[in-house]
Amino acid sequence: METLVNGKQTVTKTETMTGAEALIRSLLAEGVETIFGYPGGAIMPIYDALYNYKDQLNHILVRHEQGATHAAQGFARVRNEVGVVFATSGPGATNLITGIADAQIDSTPMVCITGQVASNLLGTDAFQETDVIGISMPVTKWNHQITDASEIPEIIAKAFYIARSGRPGPVVIDITKDAQFASLEYKYQKCTEIRTYHPVPKIKKDKLKEAAALINGAKQPFLLIGQGVLISQAQEVLRKFIEKAHIPSAWTILGLSALDNEHPLNVGMLGMHGNYAPNVLTNECDVLIAVGMRFDDRVTGDLSRYARQAKVIHIEIDPSEIDKNVKADVPVIGDARQVLEALMPLINENDHSSWLERFKQLHQIELDKIITHDLYPKTEGVRMGEVVRHISEATKGEAIIVTDVGQHQMVTSRYYKFRLPHSNITSGGLGTMGFALPAAMGAKVGRPDRPVVAVIGDGGFQMTIQELGTIFQYDIPVKIVILNNSFLGMVRQWQQLFFDRRYSFTEMKNPDFTAIAKGFSIESKKVTKREELEQGVKEMMLHPGAYLLEVTVEKEENVFPMVPSGAAISDIRME
Amino acid sequence: MNKTKTVTEIVDSRNEVRSFNLSILTENKSGLLNAVTIIFTRRKINIESINVSETEVEGVSRYTIVIESTREKVEKVVKRIRKLIDVFWAFVYEEDEIYYQEIALYKVPTKVFLDGDNAEHLVRNNGARILVIEEDFIIIEKTGHQHETKDLLEKLKPFGVLEFVRSGRVAMSKSTRRTDLFLRELHNHH
Numbered sequence: 001m002e003t004l005v006n007g008k009q010t011v012t013k014t015e016t017m018t019g020a021e022a023l024i025r026s027l028l029a030e031g032v033e034t035i036f037g038y039p040g041g042a043i044m045p046i047y048d049a050l051y052n053y054k055d056q057l058n059h060i061l062v063r064h065e066q067g068a069t070h071a072a073q074g075f076a077r078v079r080n081e082v083g084v085v086f087a088t089s090g091p092g093a094t095n096l097i098t099g100i101a102d103a104q105i106d107s108t109p110m111v112c113i114t115g116q117v118a119s120n121l122l123g124t125d126a127f128q129e130t131d132v133i134g135i136s137m138p139v140t141k142w143n144h145q146i147t148d149a150s151e152i153p154e155i156i157a158k159a160f161y162i163a164r165s166g167r168p169g170p171v172v173i174d175i176t177k178d179a180q181f182a183s184l185e186y187k188y189q190k191c192t193e194i195r196t197y198h199p200v201p202k203i204k205k206d207k208l209k210e211a212a213a214l215i216n217g218a219k220q221p222f223l224l225i226g227q228g229v230l231i232s233q234a235q236e237v238l239r240k241f242i243e244k245a246h247i248p249s250a251w252t253i254l255g256l257s258a259l260d261n262e263h264p265l266n267v268g269m270l271g272m273h274g275n276y277a278p279n280v281l282t283n284e285c286d287v288l289i290a291v292g293m294r295f296d297d298r299v300t301g302d303l304s305r306y307a308r309q310a311k312v313i314h315i316e317i318d319p320s321e322i323d324k325n326v327k328a329d330v331p332v333i334g335d336a337r338q339v340l341e342a343l344m345p346l347i348n349e350n351d352h353s354s355w356l357e358r359f360k361q362l363h364q365i366e367l368d369k370i371i372t373h374d375l376y377p378k379t380e381g382v383r384m385g386e387v388v389r390h391i392s393e394a395t396k397g398e399a400i401i402v403t404d405v406g407q408h409q410m411v412t413s414r415y416y417k418f419r420l421p422h423s424n425i426t427s428g429g430l431g432t433m434g435f436a437l438p439a440a441m442g443a444k445v446g447r448p449d450r451p452v453v454a455v456i457g458d459g460g461f462q463m464t465i466q467e468l469g470t471i472f473q474y475d476i477p478v479k480i481v482i483l484n485n486s487f488l489g490m491v492r493q494w495q496q497l498f499f500d501r502r503y504s505f506t507e508m509k510n511p512d513f514t515a516i517a518k519g520f521s522i523e524s525k526k527v528t529k530r531e532e533l534e535q536g537v538k539e540m541m542l543h544p545g546a547y548l549l550e551v552t553v554e555k556e557e558n559v560f561p562m563v564p565s566g567a568a569i570s571d572i573r574m575e
Numbered sequence: 576m577n578k579t580k581t582v583t584e585i586v587d588s589r590n591e592v593r594s595f596n597l598s599i600l601t602e603n604k605s606g607l608l609n610a611v612t613i614i615f616t617r618r619k620i621n622i623e624s625i626n627v628s629e630t631e632v633e634g635v636s637r638y639t640i641v642i643e644s645t646r647e648k649v650e651k652v653v654k655r656i657r658k659l660i661d662v663f664w665a666f667v668y669e670e671d672e673i674y675y676q677e678i679a680l681y682k683v684p685t686k687v688f689l690d691g692d693n694a695e696h697l698v699r700n701n702g703a704r705i706l707v708i709e710e711d712f713i714i715i716e717k718t719g720h721q722h723e724t725k726d727l728l729e730k731l732k733p734f735g736v737l738e739f740v741r742s743g744r745v746a747m748s749k750s751t752r753r754t755d756l757f758l759r760e761l762h763n764h765h
Contacts, residue, residue, distance in 0.1 A: 133606060134609065145606075194660065195663075196602055198762075319657070319658075320651070320654035
């Protein structure tokens with residue numbers, strides 16, 4: 001596109017091209033460099049157009065469309081940019097749904113382009129026709145079907161604007177095959193406004209004042225870090241904020257890595273398998289400041305016994321999250337960084353050392369009862385925690401860590417010492433097993449300059465194991481650590497604790513994972529003994545390419561502390 | 576009456592199931608009806624009545640939805656609806672905050688009107704009118720609240736009702752707000 005300024009008139013030149021090419025050009029105009037996708041009949045014109053732009057757009061052919069969505073999520077989360085996915089109609093599109101739902105609940109910006117049968121075949125049960133718009137509607141931030149090629153530039157601009165702005169989320173654009181073939185006059189204009197959509201609400205001054213007054217008057221303030229801190233790039237101002245007011249701060253699983261794990265005010269993880277002190281003291285603080293989080297049930301436990309004594313300040317960009325689960329005394333609706341920046345001059349320097357001391361005291365109990373044994377066990381089997389400790393030490397806490405879902409996810413979140421932001425990639429809200437391997441792939445493509453380590457259980461690994469093929473083909477140097485207990489460990493733990501040890505279909509007979517890696521020419525090693533562990537992790541990190549490290553861990557390890565489902569968080573169990 | 580009881584009453588009124596009217600201003604976009612209704616489906620809230628129409632502002636539609644639920648739930652649902660990209664705003668009203676009407680049509684055999692004055696009296700005394708007279712049937716139209724249109728149905732039944740249909744509710748709030756000015760204000764506010 002070329003814009004000529006002719007006196008007062010702006011004349012925009014257009015070019016005639018196919019819908020398929022217009023799509024590719026629109027993606028380039030949005031700054032897209034990488035696409036994760038899988039071709040098929042209804043998206044072939046787009047793939048054909050892509051062939052001419054191979055030098056400008058890096059397309060990664062995954063092995064299953066679900067892998068494309070998780071890879072795009074990993075990419076989006078490490079870059080704080082929109083991840084892009086291509087898939088064909090019918091099964092190609094339905095295979096995206098899990099990843100789209102995951103991106104929706106975890107607020108990940110993603111644009112999925114799906115091919116669709118020609119518009120005259122819509123509704124006829126044509127080959128590979130499915131109602132993608134209908135199916136994806138409940139799990140997208142926005143979706144739209146294009147049947148007219150001339151719509152393409154405007155709709156793509158809108159899609160990217162919606163996906164990345166405000167509370168981010170996934171957008172699906174379904175393009176019929178005839179619209180891909182048809183010609184249009186192409187010109188591109190970025191979308192900066194939609195009249196029905198106000199992604200970043202203006203902050204109300206009176207609410208800021210009320211919040212500051214509460215914070216300044218607090219004796220036992222406590223701050224909760226959600227993913228909104230990372231999305232809005234508020235990590236720096238957040239650190240200054242908590243240092244100025246001297247507020248102990250804990251994090252949700254998606255808020256992890258927003259605050260250096262070694263920071264003296266970082267008091268750990270919230271929720272079901274979080275740390276003892278922050279859970280117990282949530283029910284003792286006098287002012288609770290929640291930043292960019294949604295009070296998920298895994299964080300709050302029983303709502304009727306959650307922080308009832310505290311005044312709650314809820315800083316959140318999405319008004320529908322206010323009062324959804326926890327009633328806010330002072331809701332501050334707005335972008336987390338903008339709110340914290342506006343609050344900074346209003347809050348007083350303070351000292352809450354004796355309150356912080358309470359966290360340390362309680363943490364000592366957890367250290368004695370749980371952590372020391374997890375990290376430095378004297379018992380026979382290898383514990384998941386010590387594996388994570390070795391990864392943390394070998395990478396100096398500077399790796400991007402991608403986890404799957406289950407026990408290993410909780411253990412990794414608890415024990416990896418994150419030093420850098422945007423480094424923890426996991427499926428938080430949806431709890432999607434199979435997330436980690438493709439997400440790690442996407443994260444590594446997004447940040448080739450940083451080490452990426454995927455920690456995965458033996459169950460989840462086998463859900464998207466096919467993506468080893470993608471890692472092989474594109475030589476993506478991710479490190480894969482399988483914590484193998486031959487069990488679906490988290491479910492087994494619940495069966496042990498709440499279902500009378502009736503291990504109903506949770507034990508797994510696993511293949512030789514190193515042999516599978518060998519098939520994909522991926523270097524691998526299996527570690528079964530503690531003595532081999534440190535060296536194994538070091539070797540993996542030193543190896544220049546992709547690497548699979550299988551560690552046989554204790555078969556029936558349990559993750560503690562634990563807030564049983566439906567219990568109050570202060571009733572957290574240590575055993 | 577002591578203070579505690581008042582608080583209890585407030586809590587009770589938030590958890591009491593009653594009728595709520597949602598009035599939603601939207602873009603006129605295909606597929607949006609589905610996006611709106613699945614928000615209720617997901618929460619297992621039944622839609623009692625729904626009506627979509629244009630407004631006096633070009634390109635802007637109004638959804639009028641009646642549901643039976645609690646204040647607590649309705650407020651969450653309304654916030655979720657406001658989040659839809661193509662929705663300008665959603666209002667929630669209780670019955671005493673609106674004026675509303677529904678329209679009902681009744682098809683009865685024409686011969687009923689030929690057999691004496693009873694049927695004609697019924698129409699006249701119930702604020703209904705005759706919409707059309709065909710050789711075989713007459714269509715009667717009545718506007719009113721549900722109990723009124725239903726009442727007429729019961730009265731017509733002895734004459735033999737061939738068909739009955741009632742529209743969704745249309746409602747207007749008691750405020751003097753102008754839609755176009757409200758939309759402008761909403762835009763400037765953000």
